[in-house]
Amino acid sequence: MEGDGKSDTLIESLPKAELHVHLEGTLEPESMLAFAERNRISIPYDDVDDIRRAYEFEDLSSFLDVYYAGMSVLATEQDFYDLTWSYLTRAAMENIVHVEPFFDPQAHLSRGVPFGVVLAGILLALEDAEADFGITYRLIMCFLRDQPADEALHVLETARLYGHRISGVGLDSAEAGFPPGPFASVFAQAASLGLHRVAHAGEEGPASYITDALDLLGAERIDHGVRCLEDPVLVDRLVREQVPLTVCPLSNVKLRVFDSLAEHPLRRMLEAGLLVTVNSDDPAYFGGYLCENYRAMHASGGLTREDVITLAKNSFRASFLPDEEKLAHIQHVEEVAAAQR
């Protein structure tokens, strides 16, 4: 199936939420060069083409090497503001009306960038985008699962000093060989502070990491989760409990979780009754923002127009918005969709 103008219009015009985007993964090559220059930080690239040539990945860990190296140019509150603001202006153009973005504090603390600097820049941009574009937000702080759980606990304690500006905690970075279990007590502490809990699981790691994330971390939402399909008992549970899975098609192909979009199981997951959403993950590195993920899946035959509408509604159902706001957004999706039937 080819992409068509009518469906592209539908994809763009539907109100949508984005629930799985790493702000550091929205760092475009042009900004990487500009931040490197203004902060006098040297990077191993001469120009944009040079940077883009490095974006061929074997797997998650080969991507993470480039991702952590790329973010080394982020040093000041202004950098974090500009990074977040660029993503949000783009989100506004794509009719994204609610975002629940991630950031990785440890990846900045380890370079000597204080937590408060990172958080202040990100929050100011989120507040400005809410005022200017009406985009609402819940900010999620991720712990790096390939670093000690004690370090995560320390980050959580630091975050507490900043009150209620952070809505939830997540778990990301290299997955295979790094099960959720060691983070159980950090997540329990986060829960006791009233924070939401999400976790990357079943991207490269086995289906059992999804079960562990639910049972040991109390995860309310699973990021990726595509490998649940290897365990039918788990799929039944995810369907029964309607646990949201934030799926990222372009990311999965770039990181070779699946060979092509045509082989991506998104449609099968929807048909199985799973509460899946579409997201961009690290759009600057994976070749497309949210609408491009929808468009590419539709063009490859992996989504019908009705699926697109369902996914837009799911993005609100799976969010941390209060029920009445979810319902208002879902109703708006239905109105926009009805006008294009």
Ligand code: ADE
């Ligand atoms: N950090 C940024 N992108 C990630 C991904 N796709 N998986 C795990 N950690 C990440």
Ligand code: ZN
């Ligand atoms: Zn991710």
